[in-house]
Amino acid sequence: MNLTVADVRLTPVLVADPPLLNTQGVHQPYTPRLVVEVETADGVTGVGETYGDTTYLELARPFAERLRGRSVSDLNGLFTLADEVAVDAARVSARVDGGGLRGVRTADKLRLSVVSAFEVACLDALGKTLGLPVHALLGxxxxxxxxxxxxxxxxxxxxxxxxxxxxxxxxxxxxxxxxxxxxxxxxxxxxxxxxxxxxxxxxxxxxxxxxxxxxxxxxxxxxxxxxxxxxxxxxxxxxxxxxxxxxxxxxxxxxxxxxxxxxxxxxxxxxxxxxxxxxxxxxxxxxxxxxxxxxxxxxxxxxxxxxxxxxxxxxxxxxxxxxxxxxxxxxxxxxxxxxxxxxxxxxxxxxxxxxxxxxxxxxxxxxxxxxxxxxVPDAPGLGVTLDPERLARLHRRWLDDDGTLRDRDDAAAMRATDPAWTTPTVPRW
Known part of the structure; x- marks a missing residue:
């Protein structure tokens, strides 16, 4: 049993999203997500998922390079690894995240959002290797x-x-x-x-x-x-x-x-x-x-x-x-x-x-x-199977995009209907 990470694949995708309204605007017709695949030396692959905006992908790429050669069981080491990856703090300015509507966005939160996808992928691979569902690995x-x-x-x-x-x-x-x-x-x-x-x-x-x-x-x-x-x-x-x-x-x-x-x-x-x-x-x-x-x-x-x-x-x-x-x-x-x-x-x-x-x-x-x-799945790992054709199709959409949709922006989507729309100042009421 070899738990060493032999390969890591990152696949950004654009997924159809309906015109759902919120206080910042409306969802864009497609939203970015990032699919992470971690493959062990034994050929076992685990999958994870997180936000797919450009800043997440830029951090995930060097993280993936550093993950190769480590063990999928070294889950605590993922956080140390994340600290080693430089983040351009100026690009991750402290502001309300218009896409996720999840409070102030910081470089540390960005790191954790990226780590989460790799942790899930490692747990999935570890569970498949040991024949245990992820919930068993969590206690x-x-x-x-x-x-x-x-x-x-x-x-x-x-x-x-x-x-x-x-x-x-x-x-x-x-x-x-x-x-x-x-x-x-x-x-x-x-x-x-x-x-x-x-x-x-x-x-x-x-x-x-x-x-x-x-x-x-x-x-x-x-x-x-x-x-x-x-x-x-x-x-x-x-x-x-x-x-x-x-x-x-x-x-x-x-x-x-x-x-x-x-x-x-x-x-x-x-x-x-x-x-x-x-x-x-x-x-x-x-x-x-x-x-x-x-x-x-x-x-x-x-x-x-x-x-x-x-x-x-x-x-x-x-x-x-x-x-x-x-x-x-x-x-x-x-x-x-x-x-x-x-x-x-x-x-x-x-x-x-x-x-x-x-x-x-x-x-x-x-x-x-x-x-x-x-x-709750009881099959080894997460208990789900990635479909390569569906993944490739959604990735092709991301490749074909001119960059307009690779970062979620509900205010920009609203301007397609109301050109004068700006992100509202809170409180609105």
Whole structure:
């Protein structure tokens, strides 16, 4: 058994994305992702996935070169390796990430997002070699299936005229009736039993009506609202009081830990975040001030599956709940999320996933979501198989792109419809 890394392959792809709206703009017709393959000297290949924007790819390339010759079992060494790779801090300026809407972006977060893909690929290869599923390598599953929530978006029926894009059958959702119809379709197709609305698109009073409509259509079902920090403290408090009887939690209503702490102090509605707590350094302030009651982890920018377990332990220590945030991911990342979620004790809230919105994948088969749940694979490694033809097709799209779509920019996509659009200043309301 030879666990030495003999080869590493990086494949950037562009994946079809529908015109989903958020406070920063609209999703581009294609979104970048990066697929990582790590092959051992015995010919065993593990796969991972992360963001595919240019800055991630530029860091992943030298990282991949340094990984060759090391063991796939040397997972702690991945972080040391990442520290050795230079990052142009000027290019990774501290700003709100318009694509991921995940708070301030820094060079350290960039490194962790890249490490996460390599860690998952190494765990996949290690599991295949040992004949063990990834969840066993993480300590063993405590549940056989993981609950996911329907991710509702205000959206257009199609991307703007003249913009090359793939078609889907979801239709527009620009008012409460449209959101309820979308929720019903997601329920029919995937069996979801909880619902999250991406807010910050329309004035808060309109989004309150939409949540009320969901509560009427799905009585007793858990509901969430996420305006991505688009509201002031006063607006956040007002909405929390208005919807306190139906919300499971309110996600990042205001931007930053101090603002969230003030909202939490003035309302009894639990607050969740994937913006003000995205690194271990941000945990003490958020937890000691009571700013958040639910942390939405994302193994990509926390640095992988094992760091996610460390975060979960911290949350248990402070009595803070944990669930999982979603980005526009493929089946590799959804499966990795499912493995780590299966090992987290006390996972009380369904995880987020964009996956129903992605009509394309790089796997031989789509990850099934049934009854709002994903079964935890017990096959060795992640339990998924990469499809070389599908991967090559999506990579060809990336190669053919002139560079316009290789960095996600929701504001730029919005300007295809509104040339005067600029990234809104927060708070918007």
């Amino acid at each position: 063993g599953k405590v549940r056989d299936a993981v609950d996911y929530s329907a991710y509702l978006f205000y959206r257009w029926a199609d991307h703007p005229d003249g913009v090359p894009a793939e078609k889907d059958d979801w239709g527009a959702a620009l008012d409460p009736a449209g959101i309820v119809t979308q929720a019903r379709l997601l329920t029919e197709r995937y069996g979801f039993t909880s619902y999250k609305l991406k807010g910050g698109v329309f004035p808060p009073e309109q989004e309150v009506v939409a949540v009320r409509a969901l509560a009427a259509a799905f009585p007793g079902r858990p509901l969430r609202l996420d305006p991505n920090g688009a509201w002031s403290v006063e607006t956040s408090v007002a909405v929390a009081r208005e919807l306190g009887d139906v919300l499971e939690y309110l996600e990042d209503p205001a931007l930053g830990t101090p603002a969230m702490a003030e909202v939490a102090e003035r309302t009894g509605v639990p607050l969740a975040t994937n913006m003000c707590v995205t690194t271990f350094q941000e945990v003490p302030e958020a937890f000691t001030t009571g700013a958040v009651q639910v942390v939405l982890s994302d193994h990509h920018y926390w640095g992988g599956l094992r760091n996610t377990l460390q975060l979960a332990a911290l949350c248990r220590t402070f009595g803070v709940a944990i669930s999982m945030h979603s980005n526009t991911h493929l089946g590799i990342s959804l499966t990795a999320m499912t493995h780590v979620a299966a090992t987290v004790p006390g996972l009380r809230h369904a995880c987020d996933t964009h996956y129903p919105w992605q009509t394309e994948d790089v796997l031989t088969a789509r990850v099934p979501i049934e009854g709002g749940r994903v079964r």
